[in-house]
Amino acid sequence: MFEQLGDKVRQQLKGWTEQMAGPERKERLQALARTENEYGVDPFGFNLDFSLAAVAPLVWLYRHYHRVETFGIENVPAGRVLLVSNHSGQLPMDGAMIGVALMMEASPPRAIRSMVEKWVPTLPYVSAFFARVGQIVGTPENCRRLLNAGEAILVFPEGMRGISKLWPQRYQLQDFGLGFMRLALETDTPIVPVAVIGAEEQAPALMDLKPLAKLLGFPAFPITPTGLPIPLPTKYRLYFGEPLHFTGRADDEDSELDKKVRTVRAAIQTMIHQGLKERRSIFW
Numbered sequence: 001m002f003e004q005l006g007d008k009v010r011q012q013l014k015g016w017t018e019q020m021a022g023p024e025r026k027e028r029l030q031a032l033a034r035t036e037n038e039y040g041v042d043p044f045g046f047n048l049d050f051s052l053a054a055v056a057p058l059v060w061l062y063r064h065y066h067r068v069e070t071f072g073i074e075n076v077p078a079g080r081v082l083l084v085s086n087h088s089g090q091l092p093m094d095g096a097m098i099g100v101a102l103m104m105e106a107s108p109p110r111a112i113r114s115m116v117e118k119w120v121p122t123l124p125y126v127s128a129f130f131a132r133v134g135q136i137v138g139t140p141e142n143c144r145r146l147l148n149a150g151e152a153i154l155v156f157p158e159g160m161r162g163i164s165k166l167w168p169q170r171y172q173l174q175d176f177g178l179g180f181m182r183l184a185l186e187t188d189t190p191i192v193p194v195a196v197i198g199a200e201e202q203a204p205a206l207m208d209l210k211p212l213a214k215l216l217g218f219p220a221f222p223i224t225p226t227g228l229p230i231p232l233p234t235k236y237r238l239y240f241g242e243p244l245h246f247t248g249r250a251d252d253e254d255s256e257l258d259k260k261v262r263t264v265r266a267a268i269q270t271m272i273h274q275g276l277k278e279r280r281s282i283f284w
Helices: 004-020 023-030 047-052 058-063 091-103 125-132 140-148 179-187 210-216 254-278
Strands: 068-070 081-085 114-115 151-156 191-196 236-240
Touching: 058 091, 068 179, 081 091, 081 179, 081 254, 091 151, 091 236, 091 254, 114 140, 125 151, 140 151, 140 179, 151 254, 179 254, 236 254
Parallel strands: 068 236, 081 151, 081 191, 114 151
Antiparallel strands: 191 236
């Protein structure tokens, strides 16, 4: 009974997503399906039908709550690509909005695969949900397999340093890891820099209760003005830069890789400055 009810709800949500996408994009969304086994999932657990159902409320948030605007989304090339973005806002809404943008606005639509922190699979129910909607643990092996399969991967090289920033640090990029650059060089993958404007203000962190976070096994425990894990209706602006191509050895010295990483970081920071200058307000 409950299984049948769940299937019915999932099909209704999937239909809602396709309705919001429109008839033309509905057909193209079907092309997002990858090779599936007899259980309807790819080797990482991604299921297109489940993903289209799960994204329905995110599409509503995208269009009506955060009222997302995209700039330069045509810069995202076909085939394998690394989208490298700033990370902020305490809640992973930035990744969700980028994912919806690639699915609803890009031509052709892309099902983006996001790298999640290694501690995420320890959360009950969350790990299975993330797998079904295409998110995977950000190990080099997983990324390499997806890139070789021609996938689009979203990377937040600031990691927890970025998403858990306190309010005084807003729109200040934190240190970038080097892993994404090693993968780009190893697989000859272009990098598209992405800047997110609006996420910093959705849940501004006034302080981080580190002792409590350590006790609970969390990487951070931010305190926001509302005290609730609900984002404010800030207006999002997503900027997609032109693809960057790098050459060199993936096993090069960290100092050499860091020079290339700084190029990506500078491109993102430039778009952040542009976005902050262009917007009229946090909420519109």
